[in-house]
Every structure is written in structure tokens, then in C-alpha cells.
Amino acid sequence: MNILGISALYHDSAAALCCEGEILAAVQEERFTRKKADSSIPINAIQYCLAQMKGELDAVIYYDNPLLTLDRWLQNCIAVSPDSDKIIQKSFESIYGQKIWIHELLKEAIGDLGKKGNLLVCEHHMSHAASAFYPSPFEDAAILTLDGVGEWATSTIGLGKGKEITILEQMNYPNSLGLLYSAITYFCGFKVNSGEYKLMGLAPYGNPIYYNKIMENLISMNEDGSFQLNTEYFSFMKDVVMTGEAFEELFEIKRRQPESIITKEYMDIAASIQKVTEEIILKMARYAKKLTSSKNLTLAGGTALNCVANGKLLKEKIFENIWVQPAAGDAGGALGAALVGTYQYFGLDRKVDKIDSQKGSYLGPDYKNDEIKKYLDKNTICYHYMDSKKLFDYTAKALVDDKVIGIFNGKMEFGPRALGARSIIANPMSEKMQSKLNLKIKFRESFRPFAPAVLEEKVQEYFEIDVASPYMLFTAPVVNKLRKRKKNNLETELINYDNNMLGIINQIRSTIPAVTHVDYSARIQTVSKKTNPFFHQIITEFQKLTGCGMVVNTSFNVRGEPIVCTPHDAFKCFMRTDMDILVLENFVLIKEEQPEFEEKEDWRSMYELD
Structure with missing residues (x-):
């Protein structure tokens, strides 16, 4: 069938x-x-x-x-x-x-x-x-779906048992958590349907001082998590934009223009909508528990990618087990x-x-060594073939030397996260790695955090989390013993650095600074030997050399580009950036050994900024 x-x-x-x-x-x-x-x-x-x-x-x-x-x-x-x-x-x-x-x-x-x-x-x-x-790995579970809109529904609560799914409650357009979050995303100068994760990453830099303003003017919330939007403040029902003058009057600030400086007001707005979002999701989850009496919860819909809210769900222990579609x-x-x-x-x-039956979400195309060799030879690309043991040793040592490495191995990931098959990896202990990756490799905003890919069996040594997080869909705090400084007042620090977030980002907060966000949190991927033995072994060899059982993991692409799919995509991205090494299955490419890379047009013009 x-x-x-x-x-x-x-x-x-x-x-x-x-x-x-x-x-x-x-x-x-x-x-x-x-x-x-x-x-x-x-x-x-x-x-x-x-x-x-x-x-x-x-x-x-x-x-x-x-x-x-x-x-x-x-x-x-x-x-x-x-x-x-x-x-x-x-x-x-x-x-x-x-x-x-x-x-x-x-x-x-x-x-x-x-x-x-x-x-x-x-x-x-x-x-x-x-x-x-x-x-999901559950015989029965409560099901929570949240997004912008689909037909009429914007959120649902359901119950899954065996092969049956029953929708128990439904919230309809225009009352939508996804559209509310997207409206704030747009107002803060980010792109709708792709910039929401930036808003989430920006939130820890701010204080939720606009929380009451949002609750009193934009939304009327019920105890079950359902709510009504005050559509007078929104433009999406009748315009091609999400917000207009009413939003600017409410927040007493103009909509931020894309790519302009991010001032404290927008950080505070981000923090405020994140707080509202978490409150809604927690209320919905408690109501879903009441309706279903299940000990398990599953989530999907674009809003379920809010890994900070997912982390709060874990912490609240409303359900014993949670699984989110990657x-x-x-x-x-x-x-x-x-x-x-x-x-x-x-x-x-x-x-x-x-x-689970998601197979690690490694569900896309893969390329064998003979296909890759044929591509490399045809294009006269310089490479070194290494057996697996030598490859793992070489990669781990390169990470110790603070080299940035592109990994192309096995089946491509399904979903927005790179999980070690199409990833850029680096040393999480490097003090300058976050800003280097953002500005020299990814060509993206400096404030955006990077995720740790940590050995599943070692995760509790580094983070306050007691479950596996294979799909990078939960955030958790770095454990206290690894922290190096107390959390300071960000508003004061921004003034001290003349609103330049780089000064704050480059501060050393823990022994793993490249993956420690400004609020001491991290978006965690736990790496299992069963689902990705290749990636697991790289991290294991790195741990043998350093004592650190994790690497930085970010998607193999530049800003505005989809994650690489083919060896050719990977090679182009490698040559366009300051990556040092590219691993294509068992083939290793070193940047200094490659001939000059020329393109007929500026690759930056090929991708629309996200």
C-alpha cells in the first residue's frame, strides 16, 4: 500500500x-x-x-x-x-x-x-x-496543533488512540496564535513565515514590558487557552501586510524596517509576545490534559517549532511525555x-x-561515495579519501583547532533543522565562534544563537533536561556548574555597548560559549548512536580529545538559502563562505587546496533574505 x-x-x-x-x-x-x-x-x-x-x-x-x-x-x-x-x-x-x-x-x-x-x-x-x-512513540496521546490558518481552523486539540484521531476542540480564523506571532514578527522587521524563529531568538534580549499592552488591547484570553483577537489592530484580513498604523500607535513606535538596527523597544516587544505565546500554549496544554486524561502530548503546526515554549511545556510537567513533529x-x-x-x-x-517511526527525520536523498567521486573528478576538485576511522580522527582534530566544517552524510533531513546530515559544525568551547559563524559563514544577524549537538548519553552533564531532544525542538538552561558569570541587566549592557549586540554576544557566559544564548539557554539536539552513528562518532572522537561531548550544529546553508541537498550545493556553499573543511561522505576537501572559485553572478543576489 x-x-x-x-x-x-x-x-x-x-x-x-x-x-x-x-x-x-x-x-x-x-x-x-x-x-x-x-x-x-x-x-x-x-x-x-x-x-x-x-x-x-x-x-x-x-x-x-x-x-x-x-x-x-x-x-x-x-x-x-x-x-x-x-x-x-x-x-x-x-x-x-x-x-x-x-x-x-x-x-x-x-x-x-x-x-x-x-x-x-x-x-x-x-x-x-x-x-x-x-x-510518535505513543499508543495514545493528546494532540495539539497550532499554526496561522488552515481552511478555518487555527488551533485544535485532539486525541489519538491506536490508528484513530478525534478532534475535540477547534479555534477558528481570525483568532490565531500563529497570525498573532507573525504580526509581531512583521512589525519587528522580520519576514513572515520565516522570521518567526528570529523573533524567538531576539526575545531573551528584552524585557516583557509590553505584555499588559498586548493582553489589554490585542487579545482576550480564556482559561482554556482559546482567545479572541481584536482585529481592529491587524491588517491581514484586508491587506497584503500584517499590521498598519494602529499597531504603531499602540506601541508608540514605527514598524522596524528590515535590516535596520534592532533597538531595545523591538527586543522588549519580542520578549512580550513570547511570554504571551507561552502562556497560551501552557493553558491549551492543561486543557488538553483535562479533555484527554492522556499522559502523552504530541504537537505540530508551525507554532510548534517554538522550541522555547516547548521547553516550558517540558518544565511544567503537565504531561509525562512530549513528542513534536520535526x-x-x-x-x-x-x-x-x-x-x-x-x-x-x-x-x-x-x-x-x-x-518513534520518524527515522531521525533522515528521509531525503543520499549520495554514495562513487557518485561523489565522480562529481569531484568531473569538476577537478581537490580531495582526500579517508576511511571512516581516519575521517573521524581528522575531523575531531580539526574541530579542536577551531576549524569550521561542513558535513554532508547520509539521507538529508526532512524539516527546517539540520541534524548532522547537512550540517555545519564547530567547536562549542571557542569564545569567538558564534560571531564568526554568524558573520563569516552564515552571513546573518549577529544576535542569532547556535545549537549544540550533544551525545544523548551525556546531555544532563551540560543541560537541565531529562529527556532526549533528537529534533532540536526543546530549549533548556546550561547547568549552573558550567556557567562563568551572573546574568546581568541587558538594558544596562546595551547602553554600555551603544546598542551593539555584538558586545553582549561575545561575552563568555559558560564553558561552552558558542552555544550559550544570552539567557543561558540552548536549543538542544541529542545525538543517538542508533539514528546517526556517523555524527555520534564525530562527537565521540571530539570528546576524547577535549572532554566535551558536543559540537556546534547549524544548518548547511547561508542566509536565505535552503539547506544543501546535493554534493554540488554543498561545494558551492563551502566555497562561498569561510568554511575551512568540507566532508562529503568519506571525501575531505580543504579550502586552501581548492582552485579559485568563480561564478558568473553574485550569489548573494540569488537568495531572498529571510
């Missing part, structure tokens, strides 16, 4: 293939087209998935019901009429020219729609719920749709894996 799930035409299109309930493949279209968050029909992702298939395709299922989406769009236009011109101009072609014809577009892309012959559809938040529950956004909807088709439509029995 082969089921192909598709997400497309919103943002971050993807395809996923399930066979007899096993997740065989899942990949985002952006990795092939090199267009960040590509929303087009995922032709390349579909082709990859179908190439992994054995036997015939049984059915194709889409992650959203376009007729319900049309209903919401029409009612939105009527509600804001006569001020609906801009929203009509923005979305008319997308709705009437593409989304309601999704069955025809997919049939054209695939060739046919499987033995079923017609396209199956799954409601958006059921796709999210399925992506959260079915791959591709929690729209891309993961493709996987959820395929699983809905498997268990709900075709009724297959569900088998629960005690770890």
Missing part, C-alpha cells in the same frame, strides 16, 4: 511517501529548486518519493481542503467589504486559478493519481494532527496526509515504535 502525501500552494511545499505505514521518503521542494520555502507544486519532491517506491502507487492525498479554504476566503472578503480590494488582488489567482484545481495540477505533475484514480483530501489541521501522532510546519502536512490515507482511509493497523 503506497500512499503519496502532498503539501503545496501555500508555503514550504513537500511530498511524502508511506508504504504499509512505514515512512519511506519525505522531502521539501525548496531543496531541489533552491528557492527558500518554495510553494509550487513539488514536482521534484514527488519524483524523488516515487523513485523510492516499490510496486504501484495506490493513492495521492492532499493536505488541505481547497473548498473549505475558498469558503473562508469568500467570507473574509465579505466581512471586510468594501475594503477587500487588496486581499482579492493578492489571492484571487491563487484561489481560483490553482487551489481549487489542485486535482488537475497534481495529475499533470504525477501522471495519474494512483489506483484510486481521484485525489483524496485531508483537512489541514488533521494533516498536522496525523503528523504529530502517528509517527517538520511541524506545512511541509510536515504532506507526511500527515500520507499517514491519514494509510490509517484512516485505507484502515491499515498502526505499529508503534518505542523511539
Whole structure:
């Protein structure tokens, strides 16, 4: 039984293939087209998935019901009429020219729609719920989905038991935590649908002094976590932007222009909306516990990528166990749709894996040594072949010498996080590594933190966390014994450094400064020998030399670029940046040995800043 799930035409299109309930493949279209968050029909992702298939395709299922989406769009236009011109101009072609014809577009892309012959559809938040529950290690669980909007729903609480999922409660548009967070993201000068994680990273620099203003003016919250937005302050219902003059009057400050200096006011706004978000999610989780009586919680939807809020959920111990879908956004909807088709439509029995059935989220393309050698030789690229033992030794020693290393190994990750297959790694004990990686490698804002990839069996030696975090979806504090200084008043420090965050970032807060955020937290990836033995061994060898059982791990890309997919993508990124070494499976490339790298156009113009 082969089921192909598709997400497309919103943002971050993807395809996923399930066979007899096993997740065989899942990949985002952006990795092939090199267009960040590509929303087009995922032709390349579909082709990859179908190439992994054995036997015939049984059915194709889409992650959203376009007729319900049309209903919401029409009612939105009527509600804001006569001020609906801009929203009509923005979305008319997308709705009437593409989304309601999704069955025809997919049939054209695939060739046919499987033995079923017609396209199956799954409601958006059921796709999210399925992506959260079915791959989880739980026989039963409460399910919490949170995002901007799908058809009408913006958040749901559900219950999963065996192969059944029941939606118990639903919050509808325009009352949306995802849209609220995105509105603040936009107001603080970041890009909607990609800059939300920047807002989360900025929050610890501020104080939540606008919390009361948000609660008294923008939102009316209930004890169960549901809420109503005061839509008079928002523009998204009738405009192509999220906020307007009403927001500026409320916060008594103009919207920050993208790429401009980030002043203390925006840090405080970020801190305030993060506090509101955490409060809503905690209330929803407590209500979900009351409704379901389950000891387990699963989460999906774009807002579930807020790893700070997830960390608070862990700390509160509302549930004994929590599992978050690593591709929690729209891309993961493709996987959820395929699983809905498997268990709900075709009724297959569900088998629960005690770890999970996500396979470490290593679900994309891989390249063998012979393919890589052929590429290197064809392009006259200088390389060294090393057996595994020599490679691990060499890589660990290079990390000790503060070299920055690109890792390209095994199947590519599904979801927004690099987990050691397409990663840039470095020494977490280096005092200058965070600013070096941000400014010389990633070419991104200096305030953004980096994650530690830590040996699963050693995580409690470094962080206050008592569970595995394989998908980098929980934050936790650095343990006290590793901290080097007390937490100072950031407002005073910003004044001392003339609003330059680099001065604060470069302060040494712990013995692992490259992964210690300004509030002493870290977004943790625990690395298991079972799911990624290659990455685990690199960290193990580094530990033997240094006593430190972790490395810095950041995605293998530059700002605005999707994570690298092919050896060619990896080589280009390596040569465009100040990376020192590139590891392509068993091949090692050293920057100084490479010939001059020339491109016909400035690569920075190829990627839209995120």
C-alpha cells in the first residue's frame, strides 16, 4: 500500500511517501529548486518519493481542503467589504486559478493519481494532527496543533488512540496564535513565515514590558487557552501586510524596517509576545490534559517549532511525555496526509515504535561515495579519501583547532533543522565562534544563537533536561556548574555597548560559549548512536580529545538559502563562505587546496533574505 502525501500552494511545499505505514521518503521542494520555502507544486519532491517506491502507487492525498479554504476566503472578503480590494488582488489567482484545481495540477505533475484514480483530501489541521501522532512513540496521546490558518481552523486539540484521531476542540480564523506571532514578527522587521524563529531568538534580549499592552488591547484570553483577537489592530484580513498604523500607535513606535538596527523597544516587544505565546500554549496544554486524561502530548503546526515554549511545556510537567513533529510546519502536512490515507482511509493497523517511526527525520536523498567521486573528478576538485576511522580522527582534530566544517552524510533531513546530515559544525568551547559563524559563514544577524549537538548519553552533564531532544525542538538552561558569570541587566549592557549586540554576544557566559544564548539557554539536539552513528562518532572522537561531548550544529546553508541537498550545493556553499573543511561522505576537501572559485553572478543576489 503506497500512499503519496502532498503539501503545496501555500508555503514550504513537500511530498511524502508511506508504504504499509512505514515512512519511506519525505522531502521539501525548496531543496531541489533552491528557492527558500518554495510553494509550487513539488514536482521534484514527488519524483524523488516515487523513485523510492516499490510496486504501484495506490493513492495521492492532499493536505488541505481547497473548498473549505475558498469558503473562508469568500467570507473574509465579505466581512471586510468594501475594503477587500487588496486581499482579492493578492489571492484571487491563487484561489481560483490553482487551489481549487489542485486535482488537475497534481495529475499533470504525477501522471495519474494512483489506483484510486481521484485525489483524496485531508483537512489541514488533521494533516498536522496525523503528523504529530502517528509517527510518535505513543499508543495514545493528546494532540495539539497550532499554526496561522488552515481552511478555518487555527488551533485544535485532539486525541489519538491506536490508528484513530478525534478532534475535540477547534479555534477558528481570525483568532490565531500563529497570525498573532507573525504580526509581531512583521512589525519587528522580520519576514513572515520565516522570521518567526528570529523573533524567538531576539526575545531573551528584552524585557516583557509590553505584555499588559498586548493582553489589554490585542487579545482576550480564556482559561482554556482559546482567545479572541481584536482585529481592529491587524491588517491581514484586508491587506497584503500584517499590521498598519494602529499597531504603531499602540506601541508608540514605527514598524522596524528590515535590516535596520534592532533597538531595545523591538527586543522588549519580542520578549512580550513570547511570554504571551507561552502562556497560551501552557493553558491549551492543561486543557488538553483535562479533555484527554492522556499522559502523552504530541504537537505540530508551525507554532510548534517554538522550541522555547516547548521547553516550558517540558518544565511544567503537565504531561509525562512530549513528542513534536520535526517538520511541524506545512511541509510536515504532506507526511500527515500520507499517514491519514494509510490509517484512516485505507484502515491499515498502526505499529508503534518505542523511539518513534520518524527515522531521525533522515528521509531525503543520499549520495554514495562513487557518485561523489565522480562529481569531484568531473569538476577537478581537490580531495582526500579517508576511511571512516581516519575521517573521524581528522575531523575531531580539526574541530579542536577551531576549524569550521561542513558535513554532508547520509539521507538529508526532512524539516527546517539540520541534524548532522547537512550540517555545519564547530567547536562549542571557542569564545569567538558564534560571531564568526554568524558573520563569516552564515552571513546573518549577529544576535542569532547556535545549537549544540550533544551525545544523548551525556546531555544532563551540560543541560537541565531529562529527556532526549533528537529534533532540536526543546530549549533548556546550561547547568549552573558550567556557567562563568551572573546574568546581568541587558538594558544596562546595551547602553554600555551603544546598542551593539555584538558586545553582549561575545561575552563568555559558560564553558561552552558558542552555544550559550544570552539567557543561558540552548536549543538542544541529542545525538543517538542508533539514528546517526556517523555524527555520534564525530562527537565521540571530539570528546576524547577535549572532554566535551558536543559540537556546534547549524544548518548547511547561508542566509536565505535552503539547506544543501546535493554534493554540488554543498561545494558551492563551502566555497562561498569561510568554511575551512568540507566532508562529503568519506571525501575531505580543504579550502586552501581548492582552485579559485568563480561564478558568473553574485550569489548573494540569488537568495531572498529571510
